[in-house]
Amino acid sequence: MKGYQLVSRSAGIDRDTGNELCRWAPTRLIDERPESWTINAFPVSGDRFAVTRTVVGGPEYSSRGASQIVTSILLFDDQQFSRYLHNPILVARTAMAVGALRLPLDTDEEKLDLVELPGEPLFKVPDLFELRATDGPIAESLDEAAELIGDSRRVALVGQLHPVEAAASLIPRLGSDHRAQFSFTTGLAPAISRPFQLHLLSDADAPMRHTLASQSIQVVEAITDSVTASGRL
Numbered sequence: 001m002k003g004y005q006l007v008s009r010s011a012g013i014d015r016d017t018g019n020e021l022c023r024w025a026p027t028r029l030i031d032e033r034p035e036s037w038t039i040n041a042f043p044v045s046g047d048r049f050a051v052t053r054t055v056v057g058g059p060e061y062s063s064r065g066a067s068q069i070v071t072s073i074l075l076f077d078d079q080q081f082s083r084y085l086h087n088p089i090l091v092a093r094t095a096m097a098v099g100a101l102r103l104p105l106d107t108d109e110e111k112l113d114l115v116e117l118p119g120e121p122l123f124k125v126p127d128l129f130e131l132r133a134t135d136g137p138i139a140e141s142l143d144e145a146a147e148l149i150g151d152s153r154r155v156a157l158v159g160q161l162h163p164v165e166a167a168a169s170l171i172p173r174l175g176s177d178h179r180a181q182f183s184f185t186t187g188l189a190p191a192i193s194r195p196f197q198l199h200l201l202s203d204a205d206a207p208m209r210h211t212l213a214s215q216s217i218q219v220v221e222a223i224t225d226s227v228t229a230s231g232r233l
Contacts, residue, residue: 004022006022008112009111009112010111010114011114016045017045017075021075024040024193025054025071026189026191029054029056029187030189030201031187032056032069033056036056037055037056038054039051039053039186040052040071040188040196041088041183041184042183044075047077049078049081050073050075050076051076051088051091052101053071053092053096053101054069055071055103057103070103072102074100076091078180084120084121085179086176088171088184089164089171090121090124091121094118094122094123097122097123098116098117098118100117138161138166141159142173145157145170145220148220149178149198150175150178153218154195154198154216154217155197155199155217155219155220156190156217157220158201158204158219159222162202163187164186166200170198182198183196183198184197184199184200186200187200187201187202189208190208192215199212204219
C-alpha cells in the first residue's frame with residue numbers, strides 16, 4: 001500500500017538516499033526468464049555511487065502469478081569506488097565472487113549487514129572479449145559509443161553483443177572523470193526516472209527504438225561474430 005520501497009537496508013541509508021535508490025530500481029525486466037539478470041550503475045547524491053544487480057526472484061507476494069523483480073544495491077563513496085578504478089564491472093565481479101549481489105537475500109529483517117569487499121578488484125575485465133573488441137565492427141561501435149558518451153550524449157548500444165562484456169570493454173575507453181559519474185544498464189528498459197547514459201541491449205524492436213528516440217537516446221548498432229545466450233561475469 002505504500003508503493004515501491006527498499007525492503008531492507010544497512011546502516012547509513014537515510015530516507016532521502018532510499019528514495020533516490022528506489023527511483024533507479026526497476027519494477028520489471030525486459031526478459032523475465034529465471035536466468036535473466038542485469039548489472040546497473042549510477043551516481044547517487046552526496047558523492048556516492050551505486051552498483052546494482054537486478055534478478056528475477058520468487059513468486060510475487062500478491063499471488064497473481066508474476067515473479068518478484070529484486071535489485072541488490074551496493075553503495076560506495078568516491079574513495080572506495082576509486083580503489084576499483086571507478087569501474088562497476090570490476091566491482092560486480094568481485095562482489096559476486098564473495099557472495100554479494102546474489103540471491104537469496106535475507107530480507108526478513110529491515111536491517112542488513114554491511115558488505116565487506118577486498119581493497120582492490122579480484123579480477124580484470126574479461127580477457128577473451130577484450131581480444132575480440134580490439135578491431136573490427138564491434139570495436140568501432142564501442143569507440144563510437146564512448147565518443148558520444150564523452151560528449152554527454154545518451155546512447156543505446158544495440159545488436160549481437162554480450163551486454164556485460166560490452167560494458168567491460170567500453171568503460172576503459174572512457175576518461176577517468178567520466179567513469180566516476182558514468183551510468184549504464186545491461187538490460188533495463190529505458191525510463192524517464194532512470195536516465196542511464198548507456199543502455200546495452202542485445203535486441204531492440206520498433207517499439208523499443210521509438211522509446212529510445214523519445215528520450216533522445218542515440219542508437220549505435222553493434223555487430224560481432226560471437227553471440228552469448230545468457231549474462232555472465
